[in-house]
Amino acid sequence: ARLIYGRIFKWLIAGINSKISQGGKADGQIFGVLDIAGFESFDVNFLEQLFINLSNEHLQQYFNNHVFKLELDEYRAEGIHVDCSVCFQDNSDIVNLIDSKGSLLSILDEEVSMPKASDHTFISKLFRAHEKHKRLVKPKFPGTLKFGIRHFAGEVTYTAEGFLEKNVDRPPDEAPALLKASSLSVLREIGTMLAEEAAETSGGARGKKVKTVSSSFRASLASLLALLEKAQPHFIRCVKPNHEKLPGKFTSMLAMEQLLSSGVFEAVRIRQMGFASRVPVKEFLTRYKKLAPKPLQQQIGARKTADEERACMQEFLETLPDILGTAVEPGSMVLGISKVFAKSEAMAALEKNRDLALAGYAADIQRLYRGHQVRRKHGGAKRVFSDLLAWKAKNNYYTAPGSRHTALAKLGTMQKIEAELQEVSRLVTEAEALSLDMPLLRDTEKVRAR
Helix, strand or coil: CHHHHHHHHHHHHHHHHHHHHCCCCCCCCCCCCCCCCCCCCCCCCCHHHHHHHHHHHHHHHHHHHHHHHHHHHHHHHCCCCCCCCCCCCCCHHHHHHHCCCCCHHHHHHHHHHCCCCCHHHHHHHHHHHCCCCCCEECCCCCCCCEEEEEECCEEEEEECCCHHHHHECCCCCCHHHHHHCCCCHHHHHHHHHHHHHHHHCECCCCCECCCEHHHHHHHHHHHHHHHHHHCCCCCCCCCCCCCCCCCCCCCHHHHHHHHHHCCHHHHHHHHHHCCCEEEEHHHHHHHHHHHCCHHHHHHHHHCCCHHHHHHHHHHHHHHHHHHHHHHCCCCCEEECCCEEEECHHHHHHHHHHHHHHHHHHHHHHHHHHHHHHHHHHHHHHHHHHHHHHHHHHHCCCCCCCCHHHCHHHHHCCHHHHHHHHHHHHHHHHHHHHCCCCCHHHHHHHHHHHC
16 A cells, blocks of 8 residues: 555656646746655654654755855855854754765665664664764663654654664565556556666666665655755745644744744854844945934935945944944944945944934934923013003002092993903913913902902
Protein backbone atom coordinates (compact mmCIF):
# COMPACT_ATOMS: atom_id res chain seq x y z
CA ALA A 1 0.00 0.00 0.00
CA ARG A 2 2.83 2.40 0.86
CA LEU A 3 4.57 1.59 -2.43
CA ILE A 4 1.46 2.30 -4.51
CA TYR A 5 0.66 5.47 -2.55
CA GLY A 6 4.18 6.85 -3.03
CA ARG A 7 4.27 6.06 -6.76
CA ILE A 8 0.78 7.54 -7.33
CA PHE A 9 2.02 10.73 -5.69
CA LYS A 10 5.03 10.86 -8.05
CA TRP A 11 2.77 10.08 -11.02
CA LEU A 12 0.42 12.89 -10.02
CA ILE A 13 3.27 15.43 -9.68
CA ALA A 14 4.71 14.39 -13.06
CA GLY A 15 1.28 14.81 -14.67
CA ILE A 16 0.77 18.27 -13.14
CA ASN A 17 4.21 19.44 -14.26
CA SER A 18 3.57 18.12 -17.75
CA LYS A 19 0.27 19.98 -18.04
CA ILE A 20 1.70 23.22 -16.63
CA SER A 21 4.68 23.19 -18.98
CA GLN A 22 2.47 22.01 -21.89
CA GLY A 23 4.91 19.27 -22.70
CA GLY A 24 7.93 21.58 -22.93
CA LYS A 25 10.64 22.50 -20.47
CA ALA A 26 9.79 24.95 -17.70
CA ASP A 27 12.72 27.22 -18.47
CA GLY A 28 12.91 30.97 -18.04
CA GLN A 29 11.10 32.93 -15.35
CA ILE A 30 9.01 30.99 -12.87
CA PHE A 31 6.93 31.88 -9.85
CA GLY A 32 6.81 29.31 -7.05
CA VAL A 33 5.39 29.02 -3.56
CA LEU A 34 7.20 26.71 -1.15
CA ASP A 35 5.00 25.76 1.79
CA ILE A 36 6.89 23.73 4.34
CA ALA A 37 6.02 22.38 7.77
CA GLY A 38 8.00 23.65 10.72
CA PHE A 39 10.33 21.65 12.92
CA GLU A 40 8.57 18.60 14.37
CA SER A 41 9.12 17.24 17.84
CA PHE A 42 6.54 14.76 19.18
CA ASP A 43 6.57 12.36 22.09
CA VAL A 44 7.80 9.71 19.63
CA ASN A 45 9.70 10.78 16.50
CA PHE A 46 10.53 8.46 13.59
CA LEU A 47 12.31 8.66 10.23
CA GLU A 48 9.58 10.89 8.81
CA GLN A 49 10.26 13.56 11.45
CA LEU A 50 14.01 13.31 10.75
CA PHE A 51 13.42 14.02 7.04
CA ILE A 52 11.14 16.97 7.81
CA ASN A 53 13.61 18.43 10.30
CA LEU A 54 16.49 17.94 7.86
CA SER A 55 14.65 19.95 5.22
CA ASN A 56 14.02 22.65 7.83
CA GLU A 57 17.71 22.71 8.74
CA HIS A 58 18.66 23.17 5.08
CA LEU A 59 16.08 25.92 4.60
CA GLN A 60 17.13 27.62 7.85
CA GLN A 61 20.73 27.57 6.63
CA TYR A 62 19.59 29.05 3.32
CA PHE A 63 17.55 31.70 5.14
CA ASN A 64 20.46 32.73 7.38
CA ASN A 65 22.89 32.88 4.45
CA HIS A 66 20.38 34.83 2.35
CA VAL A 67 19.73 37.42 5.09
CA PHE A 68 23.47 37.79 5.72
CA LYS A 69 24.16 38.10 1.99
CA LEU A 70 21.46 40.76 1.62
CA GLU A 71 23.10 42.73 4.40
CA LEU A 72 26.52 42.64 2.73
CA ASP A 73 25.05 43.37 -0.73
CA GLU A 74 23.31 46.51 0.55
CA TYR A 75 26.49 47.71 2.23
CA ARG A 76 28.45 47.24 -1.01
CA ALA A 77 25.76 48.95 -3.10
CA GLU A 78 25.86 51.99 -0.81
CA GLY A 79 29.66 52.05 -0.61
CA ILE A 80 29.74 51.23 3.12
CA HIS A 81 32.67 49.35 4.64
CA VAL A 82 31.41 46.93 7.30
CA ASP A 83 33.40 45.11 9.95
CA CYS A 84 33.87 41.43 9.05
CA SER A 85 33.05 40.49 12.65
CA VAL A 86 29.36 40.53 11.70
CA CYS A 87 28.38 36.86 11.82
CA PHE A 88 25.36 34.63 12.34
CA GLN A 89 24.40 31.41 14.09
CA ASP A 90 25.56 28.67 11.73
CA ASN A 91 23.79 25.31 11.67
CA SER A 92 26.05 23.69 9.07
CA ASP A 93 27.34 21.22 11.68
CA ILE A 94 23.79 19.91 12.15
CA VAL A 95 23.30 19.58 8.39
CA ASN A 96 26.63 17.76 8.05
CA LEU A 97 25.74 15.39 10.87
CA ILE A 98 22.56 14.31 9.10
CA ASP A 99 23.28 14.85 5.40
CA SER A 100 26.89 14.51 4.20
CA LYS A 101 29.46 11.87 3.46
CA GLY A 102 29.65 9.57 6.49
CA SER A 103 26.60 11.24 8.01
CA LEU A 104 23.64 9.69 9.80
CA LEU A 105 21.66 9.07 6.61
CA SER A 106 24.73 7.77 4.77
CA ILE A 107 25.23 5.18 7.54
CA LEU A 108 21.53 4.31 7.29
CA ASP A 109 21.81 3.79 3.51
CA GLU A 110 24.90 1.57 3.97
CA GLU A 111 23.10 -0.57 6.55
CA VAL A 112 20.27 -1.26 4.09
CA SER A 113 22.79 -3.02 1.81
CA MET A 114 24.44 -5.00 4.62
CA PRO A 115 23.46 -8.58 5.41
CA LYS A 116 22.03 -9.16 8.88
CA ALA A 117 21.80 -5.40 9.43
CA SER A 118 19.23 -4.13 11.91
CA ASP A 119 18.18 -0.97 13.67
CA HIS A 120 20.51 -1.92 16.54
CA THR A 121 23.56 -2.19 14.23
CA PHE A 122 22.63 1.18 12.71
CA ILE A 123 22.54 2.85 16.16
CA SER A 124 25.87 1.27 17.12
CA LYS A 125 27.60 2.48 13.95
CA LEU A 126 26.08 5.94 14.34
CA PHE A 127 27.47 6.40 17.85
CA ARG A 128 30.88 4.98 16.90
CA ALA A 129 31.17 7.34 13.92
CA HIS A 130 29.94 10.50 15.69
CA GLU A 131 30.58 9.74 19.34
CA LYS A 132 32.07 13.17 20.09
CA HIS A 133 29.74 15.26 17.93
CA LYS A 134 28.28 18.04 20.08
CA ARG A 135 24.94 17.89 18.27
CA LEU A 136 24.40 14.15 18.78
CA VAL A 137 22.79 13.09 22.08
CA LYS A 138 23.23 9.57 23.45
CA PRO A 139 20.38 7.96 25.40
CA LYS A 140 20.74 7.62 29.17
CA PHE A 141 20.26 3.86 28.96
CA PRO A 142 22.56 2.05 26.48
CA GLY A 143 21.01 -0.49 24.12
CA THR A 144 17.82 1.49 23.45
CA LEU A 145 16.87 2.36 19.89
CA LYS A 146 16.97 6.09 20.52
CA PHE A 147 19.23 9.02 19.77
CA GLY A 148 18.87 12.78 20.02
CA ILE A 149 19.90 15.69 17.82
CA ARG A 150 20.29 19.26 19.01
CA HIS A 151 18.58 21.02 16.13
CA PHE A 152 18.56 24.75 15.41
CA ALA A 153 15.05 24.84 16.92
CA GLY A 154 15.87 22.63 19.91
CA GLU A 155 16.64 19.06 20.90
CA VAL A 156 14.62 16.23 19.35
CA THR A 157 14.76 12.57 20.43
CA TYR A 158 14.26 10.01 17.64
CA THR A 159 13.19 6.38 17.95
CA ALA A 160 15.19 4.33 15.42
CA GLU A 161 12.77 1.41 15.47
CA GLY A 162 11.81 0.64 11.86
CA PHE A 163 14.40 2.99 10.34
CA LEU A 164 15.89 0.33 8.04
CA GLU A 165 12.54 -1.03 6.92
CA LYS A 166 11.17 2.45 6.13
CA ASN A 167 14.35 3.40 4.30
CA VAL A 168 14.11 0.52 1.80
CA ASP A 169 12.60 1.72 -1.46
CA ARG A 170 12.70 -1.61 -3.25
CA PRO A 171 9.44 -2.99 -4.58
CA PRO A 172 8.97 -6.75 -4.93
CA ASP A 173 10.42 -8.19 -8.13
CA GLU A 174 6.93 -9.16 -9.31
CA ALA A 175 5.47 -5.65 -8.79
CA PRO A 176 6.30 -4.11 -12.21
CA ALA A 177 4.84 -6.99 -14.20
CA LEU A 178 1.81 -7.25 -11.92
CA LEU A 179 0.96 -3.55 -12.18
CA LYS A 180 1.55 -3.40 -15.94
CA ALA A 181 -1.01 -6.20 -16.34
CA SER A 182 -3.69 -4.16 -14.50
CA SER A 183 -6.85 -3.01 -16.27
CA LEU A 184 -6.38 0.49 -14.78
CA SER A 185 -4.28 2.82 -16.88
CA VAL A 186 -2.86 4.57 -13.78
CA LEU A 187 -1.51 1.31 -12.38
CA ARG A 188 -0.09 0.36 -15.79
CA GLU A 189 1.82 3.66 -15.89
CA ILE A 190 3.10 3.07 -12.34
CA GLY A 191 4.22 -0.42 -13.38
CA THR A 192 6.19 1.13 -16.25
CA MET A 193 7.74 3.63 -13.78
CA LEU A 194 8.83 0.78 -11.50
CA ALA A 195 10.38 -1.12 -14.41
CA GLU A 196 12.34 1.98 -15.46
CA GLU A 197 13.53 2.57 -11.89
CA ALA A 198 14.68 -1.05 -11.62
CA ALA A 199 16.66 -0.68 -14.84
CA GLU A 200 18.28 2.56 -13.62
CA THR A 201 19.41 1.05 -10.32
CA SER A 202 20.99 -2.05 -11.88
CA GLY A 203 24.77 -1.94 -11.42
CA GLY A 204 27.73 -3.75 -12.93
CA ALA A 205 29.64 -6.61 -11.40
CA ARG A 206 28.53 -5.78 -7.89
CA GLY A 207 24.90 -6.33 -8.85
CA LYS A 208 22.07 -3.98 -8.06
CA LYS A 209 22.28 -0.90 -5.92
CA VAL A 210 19.68 -0.76 -3.23
CA LYS A 211 17.56 2.32 -3.75
CA THR A 212 16.60 4.03 -0.50
CA VAL A 213 13.98 6.55 0.57
CA SER A 214 16.78 8.60 2.11
CA SER A 215 18.74 8.93 -1.14
CA SER A 216 15.60 9.89 -3.09
CA PHE A 217 14.63 12.44 -0.47
CA ARG A 218 18.08 14.00 -0.31
CA ALA A 219 18.33 14.17 -4.11
CA SER A 220 14.96 15.92 -4.25
CA LEU A 221 16.01 18.28 -1.46
CA ALA A 222 19.29 19.09 -3.23
CA SER A 223 17.35 19.88 -6.41
CA LEU A 224 15.06 22.19 -4.46
CA LEU A 225 17.98 24.02 -2.83
CA ALA A 226 19.69 24.42 -6.22
CA LEU A 227 16.49 26.01 -7.54
CA LEU A 228 16.28 28.32 -4.52
CA GLU A 229 19.86 29.49 -5.07
CA LYS A 230 18.81 30.75 -8.50
CA ALA A 231 15.62 32.38 -7.23
CA GLN A 232 14.87 35.72 -5.62
CA PRO A 233 13.06 34.62 -2.45
CA HIS A 234 10.65 36.39 -0.14
CA PHE A 235 9.93 34.84 3.25
CA ILE A 236 6.62 34.68 5.11
CA ARG A 237 6.80 33.43 8.69
CA CYS A 238 3.49 32.10 10.02
CA VAL A 239 3.00 32.14 13.79
CA LYS A 240 0.32 30.04 15.48
CA PRO A 241 -1.30 32.22 18.22
CA ASN A 242 -2.61 29.32 20.34
CA HIS A 243 -2.85 25.52 20.40
CA GLU A 244 -6.66 25.52 20.55
CA LYS A 245 -7.08 27.39 17.21
CA LEU A 246 -9.41 29.87 18.91
CA PRO A 247 -9.94 33.46 17.73
CA GLY A 248 -8.98 36.33 20.02
CA LYS A 249 -6.55 34.23 22.09
CA PHE A 250 -2.80 34.86 22.07
CA THR A 251 -0.35 32.63 23.95
CA SER A 252 2.82 34.68 24.31
CA MET A 253 5.16 31.80 25.20
CA LEU A 254 4.00 29.78 22.19
CA ALA A 255 4.59 32.72 19.86
CA MET A 256 8.02 33.36 21.44
CA GLU A 257 9.07 29.72 20.90
CA GLN A 258 8.04 29.89 17.23
CA LEU A 259 9.92 33.12 16.64
CA LEU A 260 13.03 31.64 18.24
CA SER A 261 12.86 28.31 16.38
CA SER A 262 12.06 29.89 13.01
CA GLY A 263 15.16 32.09 13.10
CA VAL A 264 13.31 35.42 13.10
CA PHE A 265 15.23 36.66 16.14
CA GLU A 266 18.47 35.47 14.54
CA ALA A 267 17.69 37.59 11.47
CA VAL A 268 17.03 40.57 13.72
CA ARG A 269 20.31 39.94 15.55
CA ILE A 270 22.21 39.86 12.24
CA ARG A 271 20.69 43.23 11.31
CA GLN A 272 21.48 44.74 14.72
CA MET A 273 25.12 43.63 14.60
CA GLY A 274 25.61 45.95 11.63
CA PHE A 275 23.65 49.11 10.90
CA ALA A 276 20.12 48.36 12.05
CA SER A 277 18.55 51.46 10.45
CA ARG A 278 18.81 52.56 6.84
CA VAL A 279 17.04 55.86 6.18
CA PRO A 280 16.97 57.62 2.79
CA VAL A 281 18.84 60.94 2.93
CA LYS A 282 15.78 63.05 2.06
CA GLU A 283 13.65 61.35 4.70
CA PHE A 284 16.42 61.68 7.31
CA LEU A 285 16.80 65.43 6.72
CA THR A 286 13.04 65.98 6.81
CA ARG A 287 12.62 64.09 10.08
CA TYR A 288 15.64 65.33 12.04
CA LYS A 289 16.42 68.78 10.60
CA LYS A 290 15.08 70.49 13.75
CA LEU A 291 18.13 69.13 15.61
CA ALA A 292 20.52 70.96 13.28
CA PRO A 293 21.85 74.47 13.97
CA LYS A 294 19.69 77.31 12.59
CA PRO A 295 21.97 78.15 9.60
CA LEU A 296 22.05 74.48 8.58
CA GLN A 297 18.26 74.26 8.93
CA GLN A 298 17.98 77.07 6.38
CA GLN A 299 20.34 75.24 4.02
CA ILE A 300 18.32 72.04 4.38
CA GLY A 301 15.11 73.92 3.62
CA ALA A 302 16.65 75.50 0.52
CA ARG A 303 18.19 72.31 -0.92
CA LYS A 304 17.14 71.37 -4.46
CA THR A 305 19.49 68.78 -5.98
CA ALA A 306 20.69 65.38 -4.74
CA ASP A 307 24.26 66.73 -4.41
CA GLU A 308 23.02 69.57 -2.20
CA GLU A 309 21.13 67.04 -0.07
CA ARG A 310 24.28 64.93 0.38
CA ALA A 311 26.32 68.03 1.26
CA CYS A 312 23.74 69.05 3.88
CA MET A 313 23.65 65.49 5.18
CA GLN A 314 27.42 65.29 5.50
CA GLU A 315 27.51 68.59 7.40
CA PHE A 316 24.61 67.41 9.57
CA LEU A 317 26.44 64.18 10.50
CA GLU A 318 29.51 66.22 11.49
CA THR A 319 27.42 68.25 13.94
CA LEU A 320 25.61 65.24 15.44
CA PRO A 321 28.33 64.35 18.00
CA ASP A 322 27.91 67.83 19.55
CA ILE A 323 24.12 67.42 19.52
CA LEU A 324 23.96 63.87 20.89
CA GLY A 325 26.96 64.13 23.21
CA THR A 326 28.65 60.97 24.49
CA ALA A 327 25.55 58.80 23.92
CA VAL A 328 26.83 57.73 20.49
CA GLU A 329 30.18 56.17 19.60
CA PRO A 330 32.15 57.38 16.54
CA GLY A 331 31.16 55.55 13.38
CA SER A 332 27.65 54.76 14.61
CA MET A 333 26.25 56.76 11.68
CA VAL A 334 27.65 56.75 8.17
CA LEU A 335 26.47 58.24 4.91
CA GLY A 336 26.02 55.95 1.92
CA ILE A 337 25.18 56.88 -1.65
CA SER A 338 21.46 57.37 -1.01
CA LYS A 339 20.90 56.32 2.62
CA VAL A 340 22.07 57.06 6.13
CA PHE A 341 23.18 53.91 7.97
CA ALA A 342 22.88 54.01 11.76
CA LYS A 343 23.31 51.57 14.63
CA SER A 344 20.39 50.99 16.97
CA GLU A 345 21.87 52.96 19.92
CA ALA A 346 22.56 55.95 17.65
CA MET A 347 18.98 55.96 16.34
CA ALA A 348 17.64 55.67 19.89
CA ALA A 349 19.66 58.73 20.96
CA LEU A 350 18.58 60.59 17.83
CA GLU A 351 14.90 59.84 18.45
CA LYS A 352 15.21 60.88 22.10
CA ASN A 353 16.71 64.24 21.15
CA ARG A 354 14.06 64.72 18.47
CA ASP A 355 11.34 64.10 21.07
CA LEU A 356 12.95 66.66 23.37
CA ALA A 357 13.16 69.18 20.51
CA LEU A 358 9.49 68.62 19.64
CA ALA A 359 8.58 69.01 23.31
CA GLY A 360 10.43 72.35 23.30
CA TYR A 361 8.51 73.48 20.21
CA ALA A 362 5.25 72.37 21.86
CA ALA A 363 6.14 74.42 24.96
CA ASP A 364 6.84 77.46 22.75
CA ILE A 365 3.46 77.07 21.04
CA GLN A 366 1.71 76.80 24.40
CA ARG A 367 3.61 79.85 25.73
CA LEU A 368 2.67 81.98 22.75
CA TYR A 369 -0.96 80.91 22.81
CA ARG A 370 -1.35 81.49 26.54
CA GLY A 371 0.33 84.90 26.24
CA HIS A 372 -2.08 85.79 23.45
CA GLN A 373 -5.03 84.70 25.58
CA VAL A 374 -3.86 86.77 28.57
CA ARG A 375 -3.19 89.85 26.43
CA ARG A 376 -6.61 89.58 24.81
CA LYS A 377 -8.26 89.16 28.19
CA HIS A 378 -6.32 92.07 29.65
CA GLY A 379 -7.26 94.30 26.72
CA GLY A 380 -10.92 93.42 27.17
CA ALA A 381 -10.73 94.10 30.89
CA LYS A 382 -9.17 97.55 30.30
CA ARG A 383 -11.91 98.49 27.86
CA VAL A 384 -14.74 97.31 30.15
CA PHE A 385 -13.16 99.02 33.17
CA SER A 386 -12.80 102.28 31.22
CA ASP A 387 -16.43 102.07 30.07
CA LEU A 388 -17.63 101.42 33.63
CA LEU A 389 -15.64 104.42 34.93
CA ALA A 390 -17.06 106.64 32.20
CA TRP A 391 -20.64 105.50 32.89
CA LYS A 392 -20.25 105.98 36.64
CA ALA A 393 -18.77 109.49 36.17
CA LYS A 394 -21.69 110.44 33.91
CA ASN A 395 -24.37 108.87 36.11
CA ASN A 396 -23.39 109.84 39.66
CA TYR A 397 -26.79 109.08 41.24
CA TYR A 398 -27.52 108.64 44.92
CA THR A 399 -24.22 110.16 45.98
CA ALA A 400 -25.97 112.34 48.58
CA PRO A 401 -29.33 112.33 50.38
CA GLY A 402 -32.26 114.11 48.87
CA SER A 403 -34.58 113.68 45.88
CA ARG A 404 -32.51 115.88 43.56
CA HIS A 405 -29.73 113.21 43.53
CA THR A 406 -31.99 110.43 42.20
CA ALA A 407 -31.93 109.07 38.66
CA LEU A 408 -35.43 110.42 37.97
CA ALA A 409 -34.43 113.92 39.04
CA LYS A 410 -31.29 113.91 36.86
CA LEU A 411 -32.61 112.10 33.78
CA GLY A 412 -36.17 113.45 33.86
CA THR A 413 -38.01 110.62 32.00
CA MET A 414 -38.46 106.85 32.38
CA GLN A 415 -37.29 106.33 28.79
CA LYS A 416 -33.86 107.79 29.60
CA ILE A 417 -33.69 105.75 32.80
CA GLU A 418 -34.43 102.53 30.82
CA ALA A 419 -31.73 103.42 28.25
CA GLU A 420 -29.12 103.96 30.97
CA LEU A 421 -30.23 100.76 32.70
CA GLN A 422 -29.74 98.75 29.49
CA GLU A 423 -26.29 100.30 28.99
CA VAL A 424 -25.14 99.51 32.53
CA SER A 425 -26.57 95.98 32.32
CA ARG A 426 -24.53 95.39 29.16
CA LEU A 427 -21.37 96.64 30.84
CA VAL A 428 -21.98 94.50 33.93
CA THR A 429 -22.54 91.39 31.77
CA GLU A 430 -19.23 92.00 29.94
CA ALA A 431 -17.41 92.54 33.22
CA GLU A 432 -18.79 89.34 34.74
CA ALA A 433 -17.68 87.38 31.66
CA LEU A 434 -14.06 88.40 32.33
CA SER A 435 -13.98 86.41 35.62
CA LEU A 436 -11.93 89.16 37.26
CA ASP A 437 -12.43 90.78 40.66
CA MET A 438 -13.49 94.42 40.05
CA PRO A 439 -14.46 96.53 43.11
CA LEU A 440 -15.95 99.11 40.73
CA LEU A 441 -18.32 96.40 39.48
CA ARG A 442 -19.88 96.00 42.95
CA ASP A 443 -20.57 99.77 43.24
CA THR A 444 -22.10 99.83 39.79
CA GLU A 445 -24.32 96.85 40.69
CA LYS A 446 -25.71 98.79 43.65
CA VAL A 447 -26.61 101.72 41.38
CA ARG A 448 -28.27 99.40 38.88
CA ALA A 449 -30.26 97.66 41.63
CA ARG A 450 -31.66 100.98 42.99
